[in-house]
Amino acid sequence: MPSILVVDDYQSERFIMADPLIKEGYDVSQAVDGQDGLKKLKEKSFDMVITDLKMPKMNGIELLREAKRLHPHIVVILITAYGTLDEAVEAMKEGAYDFIKKPIDPDELKIKVKKALEQLRMIDEREYFKEEIKGYLGEMVGQSKPMRQIQESISTIAKSDVPVLIRGENGVGKELVARAIHEQSSRKGPFVAVALSAIPETLIESELFGHEKGAFTGASFRRIGRFELASSGSLFLDEIGEISPSLQIKLLRVLQEKEFQRIGGTVTLKTEARIIAATNQDLEERIREGRFREDLYYRLNVFPIYVLPLRERKEDIPLLARHFIKKYSLRLGKEIEDISDEAIRLLCDYDWPGNIRELENIIQRAIITSKGDVITSEGISLGGVKVKKEASSFEEAVEGIISDFDFNREDLPLWEQIMSALAVRMVERCGEKAKAAQMLGISKPTLYHWLRKAQIEL
Structure with missing residues (x-):
């Protein structure tokens, strides 16, 4: 549950604020004055501070400033018996969420706390989404028959909520397909991507489902998991074939029941996240080997999409190359207008084991090393081999x-x-x-x- 720090120099006032919040299930700590509150803020992370305005040693406004300096997203509610309009304006300018006058109404306090924590969750979601879309490669590009079929499949499945399983080699653009499905859907929540193979086995469960403070050694604060972040959006599980049998069972239950619990928690949470999974593995072979659950496979494989490797749709290479030139020229401070026919032929003759990701990297290097406004074959370096024109x-x-x-x-x-x-x-x-x-x-x-x-x- 969310952690709240209550600060007041009167014990009776602290009790009036802390008691109803503890009964609501919040993790509540108390501080006897502003300096004690600051000490506790330095020792651990809190989601919210509720502090009296008038206190000796350090008043509520000063504590608010320090709390925001230490934890920019922390929510602060100020309490006072002497509230004035000027004080309220100053508090809001410093970043206070709200301003409550004494005597405190426990019901009003609980409502304001609930609303404030919901705002904190929305901030967490926005910040997470910003980080995720930094790595977004751009819109899907290609006019080959396989790409047109994929685009048709995306349009068909986007409005539905059924799970999708995207298959293909590394670097073919499986995440782009997943993002396109999400963007064409009517879902209001974020697109949340999880690279399962990049997360240590001991941390995957916490990453997906979240954990409560104290759930395990090092869990010093509550963490919202990816299922919760994506509750009204789409959850992209990349490299689904790599997860352990124990996690397969837990994931199957979430897909069946649409509910889960944070690690160390007792509250059952609902999720409406749309599941989009991806793999480069032969899942049917892994099922025969006993390494992947057949029932989970059928839960995920409701609508399969296969993305062909770039070597099997080379007619898309000219479009992709020019797309990446347009995308990266400005970012890299170059004015590249096009790529020569000779360079395109060179790209089309290559086997592309790294698929679109490898093409993207090669175009970026060509932009950096180009001495003119057109990329030539001299600037194309395939796998570290720079080609000479003659x-x-x-x-x-x-x-x-x-x-x-x-x-x-x-x-x-x-x-x-x-x-x-x-x-x-x-x-x-x-x-x-x-x-x-x-x-x-x-x-x-x-x-x-x-x-x-x-x-x-x-």
């Missing part, structure tokens, strides 16, 4: 990469031979795959892709 220079570059590497895969296109040779040589040089991937500016899965092409055991 054929002779290109051949020399190829020869330099694979000259001292025993690599005989003439069945592969030239670009795949280059990338595979480069991946092997970088691993040999760095001694470890993670560092090699970092040096090449690619992900570990992309590095593994090229090593497999070179028939290197992983």
